Amino acid sequence: QMQLQESGPGLVKPSETLSLTCTVSGGSISSYYWSWIRQPAGERMEWIGRVHATGGTSYNPSLKSRITMSIDSSENQFFLKITSVTAADTAVYYCARLIAARPHYYMDVWGKGTTVAVSS
Amino acid sequence: EIVMTQSPATLSVSPGERATLSCRASQSVTSNLAWYQQKPGQAPRLLIYGASTRATGIPARFSGSGSGTEFTLTISSLQSEDFAVYYCQQYNTWYSFGQGTKLEIK
Numbered sequence: 001q002m003q004l005q006e007s008g009p010g011l012v013k014p015s016e017t018l019s020l021t022c023t024v025s026g027g028s029i030s031s032y033y034w035s036w037i038r039q040p041a042g043e044r045m046e047w048i049g050r051v052h053a054t055g056g057t058s059y060n061p062s063l064k065s066r067i068t069m070s071i072d073s074s075e076n077q078f079f080l081k082i083t084s085v086t087a088a089d090t091a092v093y094y095c096a097r098l099i100a101a102r103p104h105y106y107m108d109v110w111g112k113g114t115t116v117a118v119s120s
Numbered sequence: 121e122i123v124m125t126q127s128p129a130t131l132s133v134s135p136g137e138r139a140t141l142s143c144r145a146s147q148s149v150t151s152n153l154a155w156y157q158q159k160p161g162q163a164p165r166l167l168i169y170g171a172s173t174r175a176t177g178i179p180a181r182f183s184g185s186g187s188g189t190e191f192t193l194t195i196s197s198l199q200s201e202d203f204a205v206y207y208c209q210q211y212n213t214w215y216s217f218g219q220g221t222k223l224e225i226k
Contacts (some may be wrong), residue, residue, distance in 0.1 A: 004163075011186075020172055035215075040138065043219075044124075044207075044217050044220070045207065045209075045217040045220040046217070047216065047217075048217035059162070060214065061214075062121075094163070094164070096164075099169075103150075103152055103209040104152065104169050104170050104211070105131075105152075106154040106166060106169040106209070106211060107154075107164075107166065107192065107209075107214070108175060109163075109165045109166075110159065110163035110164045110165075112162060112163045
C-alpha cells in the first residue's frame with residue numbers, strides 16, 4: 001500500500017525559504033502527478049501546486065511567484081520550496097498523489113502532514 | 121477562483137442514523153467534485169470522485185450526488201468510525217476546497 005511522508009524543518013524564519021520533501025513508499029513515483037496542499041490553522045485547505053514524474057509543473061496562480069516544485073524519481077521523492085516566507089505561510093503542509101484521468105483530477109493518497117511555523 | 125461552501129459547519133447525528141452533508145460551488149464545476157474524510161492526526165482519505173463514484177475500498181453507505189453547483193454526501197447508517205471532518209473539493213478549474221463539515225456524535 002502506497003504511503004507518503006512529509007519531512008522538513010518545523011520552523012522557518014521570515015523572508016527565508018521553506019523546503020519540504022515528500023517520500024513515497026510502497027509504489028513508484030513514475031507516471032503520476034504529485035501535489036502539495038496546505039492548511040493554516042482554522043482555515044480551508046489550499047492547493048499549492050503539482051509536479052509530474054517527468055518534471056512538468058503547475059502552480060496555484062496566487063503563489064506562483066514564490067513556488068518551486070521538483071521531483072527525484074530515483075529516490076521516489078518530490079520537493080516543495082517557497083521563498084520569502086511570512087507568517088501567512090504557517091500551516092500544515094500535505095503531499096498527495098494526484099490522479100489525472102480526464103476529466104477527473106483528484107488526490108487519492110495523502111501524507112499525514114507536517115506543521116511548519118514561520119517565526120523569528 | 122471557485123469558492124466552495126459547505127454546510128452545516130457541524131452536524132450532530134446519532135450512530136445508525138443518516139447524515140447529509142452539503143457543498144455548494146460559486147460557479148458550475150459540472151461533476152468534477154471529490155469528497156474527503158479526515159480524522160485528527162490522520163491523512164485525508166478520498167471517499168468520492170466525479171461527484172458520485174466511490175473510491176476503492178469505500179463502503180457502500182457513503183454516496184455522493186449532485187452536479188453543477190450543488191452537491192451532497194450522504195452516509196446512510198453512521199458507524200462510530202464515520203465521525204470525522206468531511207471536505208469537498210472541486211477540480212473543474214484548478215483545485216479548491218470547502219471549509220469542512222465536522223460530523224459529531226449526538
